Amino acid sequence: MNESRAEASPADVREAALRLLARREHSVQELTRKLTCKGWPQPLVEQGIAELAEQGLQSDQRFAESFARSRAEKAYGPVRIRAELSERGIDRSLAQRALAELDVDWLAQAAKWFLRRYGETRSEDMKEKSRRRQALARRGFEESVIRELTD
Secondary structure, eight states: OOHHHHTOOHHHHHHHHHHHHHHSOOOHHHHHHHHHHTTOOHHHHHHHHHHHHHTTSSOHHHHHHHHHHHHHHTTOOHHHHHHHHHHTTOOHHHHHHHHHHHOOOHHHHHHHHHHHHHOSOOOOOHHHHHHHHHHHHHTTOOHHHHHHHHO
């Protein structure tokens, strides 16, 4: 471990966390992982992140909303967004709230991506239909949306 980081103060950890947050929102889990990987002591990291959260400088809610909006704009569906938020330490209810705030027409979003990817042609070939369904599922769209677009 880096000697200077082993003797770090909470202010040093706070400054490092703020540099990360200046680039984009981060979840508590992401910040903790990044700071501890850089050699900051775990207790100081936890203390620093807790202080930032108390002051409103770090918010899992803001992170979840920002992340969900970004992924939805890139034509990812709610299933995948929920899974990715979970991987980043966001609990299910917070992820669900962030998705609800988006007010996205998932069918229209999927149709736009589907059209860009496959064009206007409809496939009657079962193998190709299956491939298209799997692609929509990988992007995180729900089964009802997938059926609507491929049937």
